[in-house]
Amino acid sequence: MTTDTLNTAPPALVPEEDAIFLDFDGTLVDIALRPDAVQVPEGLAEMLMDLHAMCGGALALVSGRAMGELAGFLPRFTGPLIGSHGAESRGLDLPGASHSVDLAALHARFAEFAAANGLLAEPKPHGAAIHFRSRPEAEAMARAFASEMISLHPGLTLQPAKMAFELRPEGATKDTALRLVADAAPFAGRRPVYLGDDTTDEPALIWAQELGGIGVKVGEGASAARWRLASPDAVRAWLAAATET
Ligand SMILES: [Mg+2]
Incomplete structure (x- = not known):
């Protein structure tokens, strides 16, 4: 794959045909310095609702964040949500995650490590994350801590992300969740379109493309995606263009 193809802007959305x-x-x-500090641009939820209606409800948000948190950022978006990498969902028929981890103890251990090392711990409904965005030099230490926690908690697995290491339930991945929902209404029979910026999105980008759909990598970095948009700003403009007819 050449750099040229990677830098190609995606073709226009076809809301009547796309999922x-x-x-x-x-x-x-x-992305903000802290996960709770992201700024949601004015009108984003409304634009997503317009697009959601135009594609017959076949528009879902797919995040590693806890679903409640994701919903809290976009209270006016009432469409389907997939949270915690597929371990939680809203408006979809997904089984959810099962594990037998003592989450209170796990969250306490993460908080203690973060406080001792100037890092940020993020408790999650099905795991936990340690963020080193504020101290990039602490990456190796954060990785070692996360690996140690994995070895102590069977059923969880290590998910590297941007400036963070996360423990998530084994089997809870975005592409696994998408494979489970994409064959059902309102998504079935439509061309899958997936947009993502992180390593956790790569299997989902590949999944969309294998089905003849569109995979769009957002921002810099290596990717299996055939298309690319430079920033969330560019993504919002590309999505909005499909709603302006
Ligand atoms: Mg992301």
Whole structure:
């Protein structure tokens, strides 16, 4: 794959024919120093609702964030949500995650490690994350901590993300969730379109393309996606263009 193809802007959406799956952080909104500090641009939820209606409801947000948190950022978006990498969902027929981890103990251990090392711990409904965005030099230490936690918690697996290491339930991945929902209404029979910015999005980008759909990598970095948009700003403009007819 050449750099030229990677830098190609995606073709226009066809809302009557597409099933649209969108990551949130780094795709629809800019990444902030802390995950709770992201700024949601005015009108984003309304634009997503317009597009959701135009494609017969076949538009879902797909995030590693806890679903409640994701919903809290977009209270006026009432369409389907996939949270915690597929371990939680809203408006979809997904089984959800099962594991037997003592989450309170896990969250306490993450908080303790973060406080001792100037990092940020993020408790999640099905795991936990350690963020080193504020201290990039602490990456190796954060990785070692996350790996140690994995070895102590069977059923969880390591998910590297942008400036963070996360423990998520084994089997809870965005592409697994999409494979489970895409064959059902309102998504079935439509061309899958997936947009994402992170390593967690790569299998979903590949999935969309294998089905003859569109995979769009957002921002810089290596990707299996055939198309690319430079920033969340560019993503919002590309999505909005499909609603302006
Ligand atoms: Mg993202």
